[in-house]
Amino acid sequence: MKVFDKAQEILNKKSKPKEQKHSFHLRGFLTCAVCGHAVTAEIQKGHTYYHCAKPKCESRKPYAREDRLDEQVVGVLKGFSIDDAELGLLLRATREQKDAERGDNKTIIQSINRRLLENGKKLENLIDACIKETDETMIDFYEKKRSELLDERASLQRQLSPSNANDERIFEQMEGFFKFANSAVQVYSDGSIEEKQRVLSLTSSNLLLKNGLIASYQVKEPFSILASGSNLEEFENLLGEKDSNPHIRSQSPLSYR
Numbered sequence: 395m396k397v398f399d400k401a402q403e404i405l406n407k408k409s410k411p412k413e414q415k416h417s418f419h420l421r422g423f424l425t426c427a428v429c430g431h432a433v434t435a436e437i438q439k440g441h442t443y444y445h446c447a448k449p450k451c452e453s454r455k456p457y458a459r460e461d462r463l464d465e466q467v468v469g470v471l472k473g474f475s476i477d478d479a480e481l482g483l484l485l486r487a488t489r490e491q492k493d494a495e496r497g498d499n500k501t502i503i504q505s506i507n508r509r510l511l512e513n514g515k516k517l518e519n520l521i522d523a524c525i526k527e528t529d530e531t532m533i534d535f536y537e538k539k540r541s542e543l544l545d546e547r548a549s550l551q552r553q554l555s556p557s558n559a560n561d562e563r564i565f566e567q568m569e570g571f572f573k574f575a576n577s578a579v580q581v582y583s584d585g586s587i588e589e590k591q592r593v594l595s596l597t598s599s600n601l602l603l604k605n606g607l608i609a610s611y612q613v614k615e616p617f618s619i620l621a622s623g624s625n626l627e628e629f630e631n632l633l634g635e636k637d638s639n640p641h642i643r644s645q646s647p648l649s650y651r
């Protein structure tokens with residue numbers, strides 16, 4: 395048993411990450427396009443370079459200069475921006491569309507309200523009857539009825555409120571999303587290492603390094619919609635499917651060549 399403990403101890407020690415002297419924001423995001431190995435980084439003559447971590451990989455050289463890779467990343471992030479006027483228009487159009495849908499829901503809402511009114515009357519009558527009642531069995535029966543009516547009431551109220559709250563939340567999310575997309579270039583360029591990495595992990599995946607450059611780059615949804623040239627129709631489709639599972643679409647990597 396002791397041997398086992400010792401072995402475990404060594405294994406655990408080995409798996410602990412080494413303290414990093416420098417923080418390279420692209421490390422962990424890049425993979426070698428040729429061998430699939432992780433990409434490591436080092437500083438030489440004042441510049442940060444990235445290269446395949448596998449010693450004999452043919453794609454280890456040339457080393458990739460960080461500022462060149464950053465230029466590539468910024469090029470992709472620039473594609474996400476949408477100006478304030480466009481943003482205003484998009485939000486207004488979506489809101490108007492939602493208002494129209496709400497109009498269609500008006501009859502449903504009216505019927506729910508009617509049922510709520512009836513439910514309230516039944517509850518009142520029940521309470522009146524219960525007050526006058528002396529028979530224990532009948533009182534039990536009324537109690538049971540009352541709890542049924544209260545359940546129905548809660549369910550009706552639930553049907554009334556969440557759709558509006560949901561819409562509001564979606565608008566807030568949309569606004570937040572566009573604001574984030576708009577600021578991505580600035581945050582990536584001027585932000586801390588953590589902020590740069592946050593931008594990368596939210597927007598990008600599968601960054602493949604080859605010949606000293608990012609050879610392929612996948613933009614995560616929903617940013618991929620912005621990157622594909624502000625295709626608003628696609629964005630609305632995505633919004634339209636908000637209630638079901640967000641659809642998974644295959645993302646075509648942006649090529650740099």
Ligand SMILES: [Zn+2]
Binds near residue numbers: 427431454
């Ligand atoms: Zn490699």
